[in-house]
Amino acid sequence: MSAPELIDPKPRIRSGRTRRKAERWSWMFMRLSGLVLVLLIFTHLTVNLVLGEGVSQxxxxxxxxxxxxxWWQVADFLMLLLAMLHGGNGMRLLINDYAHSKAWRSALMGVLHLSMVVVIVLGSLVIWTFDPCPVDADMSLLPSFCEDVLQ
Amino acid sequence: MWLVHRSTGVAIFFFLLIHVLDTALVRVSPEAYNEVIGAYKTPVYGLVEAGLVAAIILHAFNGLRIIAVDNSTWALRHQKKLAWGVWIVFAVLMLGFLPRHLMHVFGGA
Known part of the structure; x- marks a missing residue:
């Protein structure tokens, strides 16, 4: 008696899971970034929405x-980058699953990639070029330590 | 759970786009940022935020369940219980978060 011959499954088109190596990376990345994002986002939500005066602060x-x-700059930058890549990759899988026509697919992919680049670049610039004490701003809107800085 | 994960994921993704854009206003001026972020403190947005937090909790803990089921046969055998666990953790965290958040939104504190 011999084992039955195994036939290669038909290459799957859905979710773009035909490029095996790339999709394996995508699979790993979703899990690893997901773990890190759980920590980053729950810290973010606790500090911003639960502690102190919550959303009103x-x-x-x-x-x-x-x-x-x-360290908040680093944490927020990491959160921005991982969240956009994790979310963008998730949206890519959904587009592959639901956009059946070729035109739709490439249009949606184009919009997705453009929005990812714009948001990551804009967000990074905001985090790393941020000035907590703009010179011409209304003093009452600035954090208290600006009084020493701007004197 | 599959549908929950997909729909919460999409909702969080679109919020993220908006959230980075509104936060970018800190680079314009303190006035511009405070005015737009002030909208988040209104009752309507307060409820949307509560929904967003709910989506994040579900997506996060269901994601952890997926990782567990992928990596351990014990979790695979108990995956139905783990799915219930996701909803229980969700209920407990929301019960902790909602009263506090709604007080901030509606109590003017």
């Missing part, structure tokens, strides 16, 4: 107070 001074510390 959020204003320019609150953001400036956080980004004056480099």
């Amino acid at each position: 959020i204003d320019f001074a609150f953001v400036a107070g956080k980004w004056a510390d480099w």
